Amino acid sequence: MESSPYFQLTCSNDAYRVVPPGASALVRIRFTPNKNKDYSHELVCVTERERIVVPIRAIGARAILDFPDQLDFSKCPVKCSTQKTLLVRNVGNQAARYRLSTQSPFSVMPAIGILDAGDTMQVTVGFHPLTTGDHCGSLAVCCSTGEENIHTKLRGEAVDVNAGLSTNSMEFEKTFITMSSHKTMLIENRSNITAHFQWKAFPTEKGEIEEKRRLV
Structure with missing residues (x-):
């Protein structure tokens, strides 16, 4: 293991060990932090056939916000x-x-x-x-x-809110040319919120967009 002020092997860095098949060897590493922060290092094990790198991580203080799932x-x-x-x-x-x-x-x-x-x-x-x-x-x-x-x-x-017109259709009586006639309908808001309304030719914005494209 390379020299580090925070991680040290309790034995010599250049120690050689023979581990029989099926057996295990205990490696002790001393960690000496000087600040509350993240630390990282590597432990390297070299054999006759391969080189094994073991990452060493020490996680410091963390912020945890308790948002609901x-x-x-x-x-x-x-x-x-x-x-x-x-x-x-x-x-x-x-x-x-x-x-x-x-x-x-x-x-x-x-x-x-x-x-x-x-x-x-x-x-x-x-x-x-x-x-x-x-x-x-x-x-x-x-x-x-x-x-x-x-x-x-x-x-x-x-x-949709419980709001609508008082009638679905209106029929006007016979009206002379150049004269006008009037009928009254009500907009009823039976909900508990304020309903903002606007008269449009199509019930949805998609219909309006399609009509504008058709005219263009």
């Missing part, structure tokens, strides 16, 4: 924002420099920051679906110390 938004109104707040704690023994990321229709705030060991913070995850149906995604948590990313599964179901 899954976050379920259940049923949410389509084209409306729904938010859930997570209380996240750093249960590790080092400050966490983190970066959070996800994909539409999900969002997360704050996206980057620092959380000291033992401290807690609030993370807000948003769900803003533009189409009805089930939506799945993941929330990735990356720390600067290089651990494998944490992934929280995200799921939500977007449904």
Whole structure:
């Protein structure tokens, strides 16, 4: 083993040993760290036929953020924002420099920051679906110390709100030329959220896009 101030063999580095077939030999390595950080080294064993390299790793302090494995938004109104707040704690023994990321229709705030060991913070995850149906995604948590990313599964179901017109059809009576007649219908919102509406020729954005392409 090469000389290192942190790893030393308890026997001589150039020691020669004969190990009979089926037997084993005990190798003792002394580790003497001087800081709370990662250490790495190599133990090399050379035989008549091969050279074996054994990696030596010592892992220092780490930040550990206790995100849940899954976050379920259940049923949410389509084209409306729904938010859930997570209380996240750093249960590790080092400050966490983190970066959070996800994909539409999900969002997360704050996206980057620092959380000291033992401290807690609030993370807000948003769900803003533009189409009805089930939506799945993941929330990735990356720390600067290089651990494998944490992934929280995200799921939500977007449904139409209970809102609509008071009638599905309107019939106008006979109207003289150059004259006009009027009928009244109601837009009824039977949900507990504010519904923003706009009159359009097509029920979906996809239909509008296809019509614009056809005209072009």
